[in-house]
Amino acid sequence: MLGTSKTETIALSLLRESDTVLVRPGTKIPADGTITDGESDVDESMVTGESKPVPKHEGDAVIAGTINGDGALKIKVSNIGEKTFLAGIMRLVAEAQASKSRLQMLSDRAALYLTVIAVTGGIVTIVAWLIAGAEVGFAVARLVAVLVIACPHALGLAVPLVASISTTKAAQNGFLVKQRLALEVARTISTVLFDKTGTLTKGAFGVIDVWNANGHTKEETLQLAASLDVLSEHPIAKAVVEKAKEQGLALAEIKKFEAMKGRGARATVEGKEAMVGGPALLEDMGILIPAELAVQVADAGKKGQTIIFTLKDKQLLGAIALADIIREESREAIQALKEMGVRSAMITGDSEDVARWVSGELGIDEYFARVLPDQKSEKVRELQKRGQKVAMVGDGINDAPALTQADLGIAIGAGTNVAIESAGIILVRNDPRDIVKIIRLSKMTYTKMIQNLFWATGYNIVALPLAAGALFAWGIILEPALAAVFMSASTVIVAINAMLLRRQVL
Numbered sequence: 001m002l003g004t005s006k007t008e009t010i011a012l013s014l015l016r017e018s019d020t021v022l023v024r025p026g027t028k029i030p031a032d033g034t035i036t037d038g039e040s041d042v043d044e045s046m047v048t049g050e051s052k053p054v055p056k057h058e059g060d061a062v063i064a065g066t067i068n069g070d071g072a073l074k075i076k077v078s079n080i081g082e083k084t085f086l087a088g089i090m091r092l093v094a095e096a097q098a099s100k101s102r103l104q105m106l107s108d109r110a111a112l113y114l115t116v117i118a119v120t121g122g123i124v125t126i127v128a129w130l131i132a133g134a135e136v137g138f139a140v141a142r143l144v145a146v147l148v149i150a151c152p153h154a155l156g157l158a159v160p161l162v163a164s165i166s167t168t169k170a171a172q173n174g175f176l177v178k179q180r181l182a183l184e185v186a187r188t189i190s191t192v193l194f195d196k197t198g199t200l201t202k203g204a205f206g207v208i209d210v211w212n213a214n215g216h217t218k219e220e221t222l223q224l225a226a227s228l229d230v231l232s233e234h235p236i237a238k239a240v241v242e243k244a245k246e247q248g249l250a251l252a253e254i255k256k257f258e259a260m261k262g263r264g265a266r267a268t269v270e271g272k273e274a275m276v277g278g279p280a281l282l283e284d285m286g287i288l289i290p291a292e293l294a295v296q297v298a299d300a301g302k303k304g305q306t307i308i309f310t311l312k313d314k315q316l317l318g319a320i321a322l323a324d325i326i327r328e329e330s331r332e333a334i335q336a337l338k339e340m341g342v343r344s345a346m347i348t349g350d351s352e353d354v355a356r357w358v359s360g361e362l363g364i365d366e367y368f369a370r371v372l373p374d375q376k377s378e379k380v381r382e383l384q385k386r387g388q389k390v391a392m393v394g395d396g397i398n399d400a401p402a403l404t405q406a407d408l409g410i411a412i413g414a415g416t417n418v419a420i421e422s423a424g425i426i427l428v429r430n431d432p433r434d435i436v437k438i439i440r441l442s443k444m445t446y447t448k449m450i451q452n453l454f455w456a457t458g459y460n461i462v463a464l465p466l467a468a469g470a471l472f473a474w475g476i477i478l479e480p481a482l483a484a485v486f487m488s489a490s491t492v493i494v495a496i497n498a499m500l501l502r503r504q505v506l
Contacts, residue, residue, distance in 0.1 A: 015080055023073045026233055031064045032079035039261060040071030041234060053235055065397070070233040070259070117464075118150030125468040141480055145467035149483040157491060158452035161498040166445040173437050173506050174429045175410075182424025185408050186442030188389045192337055192435060193380065193402070195394035196348035196358055197324060199412060199432060203395075205235045206325035207243035208305055212318040213293045219249060221318030224310045227252040228265050228276045236306060237265075239322055240276075264308070275311040282309055287316055297321075304354030323354070326361055333432035334362045340439065343388070347371050347379055349398070373398035377405040393427075393435060410435060437506040448501050452494045 007022050015021070015031055023029050025040070041053035044066045053069055056062060062075060063085045081087065122143045129139035163180055170177045177183045197203045210218040226244030229237035230251055244251065254267040254274070263284060264277020275281060282289065289297060289309075293316075297307050300321040310317040334344050346367040348355050355369035368379050380402045383390045392399070392406035403409035403422040411423035412430050427434050463486055465471070466478040478486075 015077060017077055017080055019077045021075050021077060023068045023075055025068060025070045025072060027068055029062050029064055029066050029068060029073075029075065031075075031077045032084045033062055033075040033077045035060050035062060035073055036076050037074040038072050040073055041069035043067040043069065043235065069235075071261075115150075118147055121150065121464060121468065122146045129469065142467065142469050144480040145478055145483040146464060148480055148487055149463045149467045149478070157494050157498075158456040159449050161495060162445055162448045162452060162501060165498055165501050166441055166448075169502065169504075169506075170425075170438075170441060173441070174427065174431065174434050175438060176426045176428060177424075178426055179424035182408055183438070183442050183445060185389070186391065186425075186438050187446050189342060189391045189408055189439060191343040191345055191383055191388040192391045192393060193345045193347055193383065193406065194330075194364075194432065195376075195392075195396065195399050195402075196346050196350060196355070198395040198430075199393050200330040200346060200358065200362065201324040201326050203324065205239040205306070205322045207239055208321045208323050208325075209296075209300070210243075210318065210320050211293055211296050213290050213316050216317040218318065219247070221310050221320065222247065223249045223252065224269065224274055224312060224317060225276045225308065225320055227254055227269060228257070228267050228274060230254075231257055232259070232265060236308065236322055240308070240320060269312065272313045274313075276308055278306075278308055281311070282316075285311065285314060287311070287314070289316070289319075293319060302353060303357035304351050305357075323357075324350075326358060327430075327432065329431050329433050330362055333435060334364060336433065336436040338363070340436065342439065345383065347376055347402070349373075374401070376402035380405045391435070393432065395430075410438065440506045444501060444504050444506075448498060451497055455490055455493045455497065 012030055020036065021030055021033070029042070035056055035058050037058060039055070039057045042056045042062060043053050044063060056073070061078075062073070064079075079085070125146050126139045126143040129142055130136070166183065167177050167180075170183070194200050207222075210222050212218045212221055222240070222244050226241045226249065229240045231254075232238075241251075252269050254269050257265065257267040259265050260277065260281070263281045264275060266273060266275040268274070275285075297319055300307055303323070305321045305323040307319055307321055309319050337344050343365045344362075346355065346359055346362075346364050348358075348367070348369055349371055350369060352369045355367045358364075359367040371379060376399060380390050380392055384407070389408075390406045391408040391410060392402045393410045393412070394400075394403055395412035399411075400422040403411060408425070409423035410425045410427060412427050425438060463478065463483070466476065467483050469477055471477070
């Protein structure tokens with residue numbers, strides 16, 4: 001049992017291996033360790049992706065940063081600093097980052113080449129005319145015309161101006177471009193890999209369905225469960241209470257509340273004993289589920305949903321199914337990706353049943369279940385080995401290595417700092433539909449860049465020979481002043497073309 005010895009609050013930096021720490025209900029676990037006393041449900045979704053709280057007992061291992069449930073725990077610290085689980089995640093991120101190659105901007109290379117061509121062409125022009133016996137003034141005029149017409153001003157604006165406008169447009173549409181190359185590669189993405197918890201789903205339990213039994217109503221079932229759960233900090237209990245509030249149900253007054261570890265809770269309601277809990281509670285009470293309700297409960301179990309039952313005076317009132325709620329926006333996002341010809345995939349630490357249910361509900365092409373944090377980047381590499389260009393979307397620390405390994409890493413803005421630092425693009429809203437906008441903006445940006453590169457360099461194919469005097473024998477010559485006009489015109493065209501991107505609708 002948990003002792004009553006004196007506790008002392010210290011800075012995390014003073015924590016040492018083999019220290020024993022007390023973790024109160026609802027607080028974060030400060031370091032990797034082993035439970036020496038107490039039991040509780042721990043929310044490990046930030047590191048494992050498992051949305052359902054994990055029951056922890058004496059002897060079980062816990063991870064730094066995870067959130068304790070409604071029980072107090074004594075933990076013996078086993079790892080601190082670089083030895084912790086989170087530090088291992090960071091090492092995976094660093095390794096993935098180091099494996100990436102750096103690309104040079106196409107416009108920079110083109111501007112360099114054009115500068116070399118201009119200087120070389122100018123020298124060749126003046127030398128050729130002087131050898132041909134032309135006057136020095138005429139030869140110098142041809143040199144100036146060549147240098148002016150080949151001046152890479154427009155080329156210098158061609159890509160950066162489009163990039164600047166696209167970055168602004170991205171922010172206006174709810175996502176931030178952290179790395180320019182990330183937006184450029186988005187147009188080539190063939191598979192979008194979603195983390196389930198917190199991305200496709202809300203990352204919190206919600207009531208999926210309520211069933212009644214033995215002549216009672218659904219409202220009675222939900223009201224009784226919420227009345228008992230209102231005193232609990234458990235995620236499932238909070239979801240039940242929230243659902244009752246949404247339906248405007250008045251909670252009953254309870255007395256003699258008692259939490260039954262591993263089974264549920266009980267209290268006195270209107271002078272009668274009331275209980276709420278999982279299947280273990282029914283087994284303890286020797287109560288059988290009616291046939292009509294058993295079918296629904298079994299079907300929900302196949303989908304990985306959590307089922308709780310309500311009892312009053314030892315009679316079953318009904319059952320409530322709960323699960324991680326799927327975002328409505330996710331359905332639209334998956335459908336839009338299909339219409340664009342982009343495959344969708346899902347990765348999660350949840351069970352096979354949960355993954356299959358969510359994947360089926362959303363129409364996802366492929367899913368990976370029971371994936372540990374250090375295996376997520378391996379799944380990304382697996383897709384890449386199939387020739388897929390992968391965009392990874394996630395929000396947790398456990399997603400960081402995969403975000404870095406992917407061709408395009410997209411972090412949810414409400415996610416952890418580690419995930420955000422590992423991504424190239426950040427979604428300000430928790431809206432997966434913005435991923436479709438990212439791909440569309442990338443394609444629009446690329447099209448504008450190619451158009452501008454053409455306007456910035458294409459006219460040189462015609463103008464350079466004219467500036468050098470190639471058609472002088474036919475009386476056609478390009479004076480330096482006119483060459484300056486053409487050069488300026490190309491710059492104006494490039495700027496106007498880039499500005500048209502602002503009117504595009506994503």
